Amino acid sequence: MRSFTGSPHRFLTHRCHRGFTLIEVLMAVFVLAVALTGMMHLHLAAMRAQRQSSYQTAAIGLAGDMAEMIRAWDTPAAGDPDPFLFEHRAGNAMPATSDCLGGASCDPAALRRFGIAQWLENVQAALPMARVSICRDAAPWSPAGAFQWTCSGGNAGIVIKLGWRAENGNGGASASPSEAGPRLVLNIGEPSS
Template identity: 35%
Template sequence: MSSHGQVQGFALIEVLVSVVVLAIGVLGASAMQLVALRVRHESLMLTSAAQMASGMAERMRANPGQIAPVYLTLDYDAHAEPAPAMPDSHCWSAACDSAAIAAADMYDLKRQVATQLPAGRVRICRDAGMWDTGQLRWACAGGPGAPVVIKIGWRGKNPDGTAAKDTDGAYAPGVALRIAGDAP
């Protein structure tokens, strides 16, 4: 005590309030770090999926005669088939016809999806209404004149941790790339 009867120093209550405020700040910073990690991971997967779709689009443009008979049959779900079946030929060391090249292209894309995306999925189809519901979806609504679309996605999560699903109750695609110059 001082000579005037005042207490000097901090009261226990003031110290406890300071510790609580500090703890709330540390928890907030930790939560922001977790969100940043999740967003970074999601961004990495989106980038990978966009690169896969772009690469496949280039392969399809190089082999346009196989779009309808071969490429449009691709609907691969790595969750259901973790290891894609290998084609008869990879066309690396032997000459191949355009159908074998298309089969090798599809195998390479399936392998990339299976190894780079968590329970990934890829679908190539004709879809005139990719955004009709306001969100990408796996269902394809298109006839012979509809644009060819490459859809790639994975079993992602919303920011609140719930499964990211589309209006059909399936995991929504993350990327959809329309191939310009719609080939047959």
């Protein structure tokens, strides 16, 4: 039988160091996992922000297109309804129009309706759960300073209001545009005289 020579503490100390190294490795793996999870959440937040930015950019372009369309057409005669003052929500049927593309013959009223229908199709394609309100409004914001869907009417200037469903910070969908206020309001017109 072999005899043990040396200190028993030396054997125990060496064994404890091996366990301590394992704990260090596990802690390093844990810290790395936490860091990677944080980076993943940061990347997802950046992607959400980029998507919302692209929706905002699309909404600005679409509102500008409609503003140009409204300015291009003559003001309707007194007593006639203004075809550019309307409200549309996602899920509503598109207005019926005649096809004015190609060689089709369209009167000015049909051409206006066709332009509005084409614009609404573009809005629905670019913005999720889009809601549109084009109206006369002297104060498009509430007393609290948030944009609102209601319009004052009367002889106020023309305002284009666009809303869409956005993602909240948790990645889920926020309130629908009908429940939340507009995300973009563009005042395009002087009060009618």
